[in-house]
Amino acid sequence: MDCTSIADGLPPHTVTKYIVNEDMLMELFKKCPVCTRSCIISRTVIGTLLQVNQSCPHCEYAHQWSSQPMVNNIPAGNLQLCAAVLFTGSSFVKISKFLEAFKTQGISETTFHKHQANLLFPTINWMWHQNQDDLIRETIAGGDVTLGGDMRADSPRHSAKYGSYTMMDLKTNKVIDIQLVQSNEVGNSCRMEKEGFQCSLSLLEHKGVTIKAIVTDRHPGIQKYMREQRHDITHYFDPWHMGKGIGKKMDVLAKVRRMQDVGLWKKSIVNHLYWSASTSASGEEVVAKWSSVANHIQNVHIHDNTLFPTSLHQPLVGEQARQWLKPSTAACEKLTAILLSTRLLKDMEKISPQYHTSQIECFHSFILKFAPKNVVFSYTGMLCRLQLMAMHCNENATRVHSSTTAGELRYSITYLKYKHGDFMMHQLKSYIDALMELLFHNVVEDLRPYQELLDKIPVPEPLCAQFTRPDNKPDTSPAFPRTDTDEFLSMDGG
Known part of the structure; x- marks a missing residue:
């Protein structure tokens, strides 16, 4: 059965779904529609797909009913469930536990990993590159370009495996580029930020972006690189990072006896x-x-x-x-x-007078929804989740501030743990539909161009320690088998 066989002609991912109890559904197939006598019923379940074979021993009536169409020999519901989990930044483990508690038929973890690697990752990567090209054209057309950059590590201190460097157009607060660096590419995790910065800068300039100024933190490696090799770009330091550093030192000092007034x-x-x-x-x-x-x-x-x-x-x-x-x-x-x-x-002489990187910090905090730090992802899995988050951020960057019927601006107040009881105020403000449409209308029909673009990503060697084999030759094979669908040492899929 093909997705075009739906009666109203709607694509399967746009059709409304309902939760139906199994016993109530089977009531529809108990009687033969021809002779109204009892029928023989058999069921086949493939993930979220239910097929009911109905046959009447009295009048030889036979019929097969499917709960959903097939898309290129894949049950549409199975594929859409996988896409909905990944595209919204949800956790497959949590969703599967929810479905199990609700006694709702779902899919296996193997099915999720298979569709994720074969179809969803190529879809996300393709959509991000299309959006990035549009963003770069808008940035170039906007005149002088001022970028903000900062790195996020996937774990604290000096044990990070991945470092993602984000470049944001500070005029529009939109993420224009993300570079993912694995620590063994550059020797150790301390060097990832400079590598990500240089790669992002090189890519944007290669695509025609003329950069007037860049706002970053006071990373020594980036300072030296900009001072010695990039005199043509004005380098500013971010006030938010400088203020945070001073505040931390004051917090430490305020804990000393007879110095509480400092706080x-x-x-x-x-x-x-x-x-x-x-x-x-x-x-x-x-x-x-x-x-x-x-x-x-x-x-x-x-x-x-x-x-x-x-x-x-x-x-x-x-x-x-x-x-x-x-x-x-x-x-x-x-x-x-x-x-x-x-x-x-x-450093105060180079502090940024107008632009801050606080929006990049907000972006990094939201990445926890799509790529939690307590979960280990494959390189491709981590990169695609970062691209998803970038599209999510860019879609909401220009949303109008929510207001009441009287025209007054609305805010939400949150109390954050790290602020020790202090509060923050936030403005109250779908790329997912575009991803679903691309997946169901294009990717499943012809995967080749999307997979070819994904294959161009230079995936580094797995991060592992070398050990000696019995023949005294170094063995560089990974300590844990890894594929693009693996997410080893984790509780989730990726």
Whole structure:
């Protein structure tokens, strides 16, 4: 049976599905529609597909009924269930447990892996490259290009297997490129960020993007590369990363006995960092404004700097007065050493005055939905999940801020663990339909062009330790068998 045989002509992935109890469904086949006598019923189940063979021993009536059409000899429901799990960033293990608890017929893990590797990965990879080409054309047409870049590792500290470097167009907040680097490609996990940055920069310039400026964190390898080899691009440091670094040092200092007052200044000092960057016309002015905070925390508002001689705020009185730090105390001296460190003042000159990479951090946090850090994926599986997340992010990047019927903007408030009780406000704002259409109308009909594009991905050697064979020759075979559908040492499929 082919998908075009549906009565109303709708593709199978667009047809509404219903949950039907088995006993109620079988009631429809118990009686012969010709002689109304009892029939012999047999069932065949292939994943979500149910085929019912109905035969009447009295009048020789025979009929076969299928719950869903076939798409290129694949049950449409099986393929759509696999696609729905992957395209929405869900977990096959959780979905299968849900179906089992609901007593609903599903598919096996083997079926999911097979369809994922053979059909879904080529679909995702093809769609991402099409979207990326469109994004690059839009970026080039928009004039001067300012990019933001940052890396996300798949595990903390120095044991990461994968590092994904994200390049975002900071004017539109859309992900324009993602590079996935495996640690054994570059020697160790510490070198992955620089490699991802260089690969992304090279790819975008090869596609015709002329980059005016780049905003990154203060990674030493990237700093050196930009300083020595890319004088044509202005390199800025991200205020968000710098503020986070200062805040962490202040948190540590505030835990020391008799230095708790330092913690009261954290939010104000980080806000002052942003203000210094956004209101200054030069790097020297940024440094001058930033250095003034060392006097401000001591209730001194006149500074020995011609670029910023006095504070701009009015005198603080009453409830506006702060918990001023007393000069020459340990808390004041140690905090001042953090705020006026030589490296920090040098880097302040290159802080970004307008663009931040906070949107990239948001993107990285959402990747946890599609590629959790407690799950190990194959290289192709990880890359396709990153491409999925990029399409998800880009689709929502330009959505209009939700508002009430009265026209007031709506927000949601979330309390995050790492903020220790503080809150954040978020704006309340389908690539999936396009993926489903591409899968059912094109990929299943002719897989070759999609598979050829996927095969061009340079998959690195498996990450494993070498050991010596009995013949004293090094054995480079993986410690665990791996294919593009494997997700070894994991609880999920990928």
